[in-house]
Amino acid sequence: MTVARHRGLARRALTDVRTGRFERSLSAVTAAGAAITAAEIYLSHDGASFGNKMMWWPVMVVPTAIPAGIAAVFSARAARTVLPLTSAAIVVNGLQGTYLHWRGIAQRPGGWTRYNMEAGPPMFAPLLASLVGGMGLVAAVLRREKYFRS
Known part of the structure; x- marks a missing residue:
């Protein structure tokens, strides 16, 4: 691709973000983020031997955004129905x-000591x-952007 073509694609992407047409891209990022986050949660909770049964909830809930995000990339209907449901469940969880x-x-x-905040369960994870x-x-809630054509 030429430099001018790259600039045109970058300008189009920036316009899509500014006008709220970023649904497909953000759906894909949601799916990827859910995959990475689910793996991290599983490894962290497995390291704690799943000492509390509630530790299984995010291991089961977060991965639901992977197929929902992928479906939302290809289907406007999935983006309006399945993705918000799974996403809301993840926020609540x-x-x-x-x-x-x-x-x-x-x-x-010792309760809320600096040591406990550093060595205990991660506060903000x-x-x-x-x-x-x-x-x-x-x-x-965003509008759909069109695929870029190469």
Whole structure:
């Protein structure tokens, strides 16, 4: 591709973002983010031996955004129905996880000490999972952009 063509594609992408036509791209990013986040959650919770049965919830909920995000890339209907449902479930589960992590820190000997905040359950990790759900919710309300043609 020529430099002028690259500039044209970049200009088109910027216009799509500015005008709210970013649904397909953000749906794809949601699916990718969910895959990475689900893997991280599984490894972290497995390292803690799934000591609390609630640790299985994000392992089951977050991956639902992977097929939903992929479907939303190809289907406007999926972007309006399935993606917002799975994304809302992830946001709610992330908020629940934040409560549970903070409660876990508070229950450690000494309570809210710097050591417990660093060595206990990660304080903000569930909120990062909620961001994946938030991206899916934003994607669901944006207008669809057209595919770039090469």
